[in-house]
Ligand SMILES: Nc1ncnc2c1ncn2[C@@H]1O[C@H](COP(=O)(O)OP(=O)(O)OP(=O)(O)O)[C@@H](O)[C@H]1O
């Protein structure tokens with residue numbers, strides 16, 4: 001069983017349009033609604049692969065009720081923490097070539113009592129002895145930047161492996177607490193280390209530095225350039241080609257879920273990287289933030305190398 005903590009979940013509406021024109025009225029060609037938020041997506045992907053997942057999240061308002069209903073119907077066990085505000089709604093505008101423009105609301109302000117209940121909810125789920133606990137996504141207004149660092153400390157005290165996928169100050173604080181895994185994308189890693197990282201060599205050096213600071217595993221997602229795994233004794237790069245990208249929303253969450261699923265079922269880190277890259281590539285080929293099933297992932301060829309071309313220049 002894997003526990004996810006999503007402090008700022010969402011209802012994701014994905015709207016397909018023929019071409020984005022600033023300031024114009026657009027007629028959608030189709031639209032879909034998915035339960036959203038990074039940890040929610042990790043839970044959905046795990047459930048789609050038959051692994052039990054418990055999603056801890058604040059729930060309130062009509063969107064919160066919809067989120068709970070949609071998520072439960074995917075097989076995820078939801079541990080909702082009631083809040084007075086309403087869960088946010090995020091919108092993605094997708095053009096035919098897969099170009100995605102996203103608008104994310106800040107989310108409801110959590111009161112001190114609601115935040116305490118959320119932390120207590122995560123602690124209760126930890127007591128159930130999951131193979132991993134994962135804290136993912138942005139923090140809503142009113143939530144302390146220390147939230148994920150606190151989760152890392154609690155999980156370590158409970159002997160549970162802990163992963164964090166977030167950005168900015170909350171990520172820096174979590175790193176200082178020494179998590180087992182972080183999954184920044186290229187931009188989040190650059191922000192974390194305070195430097196532009198134009199080549200794979202730069203990304204590798206930055207990830208190595210974080211391992212030196214006490215992060216056990218760094219998995220950097222690099223969009224169409226795949227993902228780089230760095231631990232104390234291992235560097236591996238995984239890559240898969242996607243011919244027709246439909247939507248990249250949630251691809252990083254699918255990658256993380258694939259990695260966690262593989263390690264939870266006994267895979268070594270480099271095999272887990274291959275699984276993660278396959279799940280991420282499968283997600284890119286699906287509409288909206290639909291999470292891949294085993295059928296979607298099956299047969300996707302992934303190239304894993306321990307000696308990647310570090311001179312590779314990464315697209316911004
Ligand atoms: N165009 C693409 N072609 C092939 N694989 C892709 C492509 N885009 C993403 N992927 C796969 O999905 C993974 C995650 O993508 P990305 O780096 O965009 O994550 P992210 O920025 O965290 O996304 P999100 O926050 O929307 O979940 C990549 O590491 C890669 O394996």
Ligand SMILES: O=P(O)(O)OC[C@@]1(O)O[C@H](CO)[C@@H](O)[C@@H]1O
Pocket residue numbers: 008010012035036037038041090102104136137138139249250251252253289
């Ligand atoms: O605003 P955050 O918390 O950074 O990201 C939220 C979000 O964009 O992330 C998921 C995709 O990774 C979506 O389901 C959701 O809308």
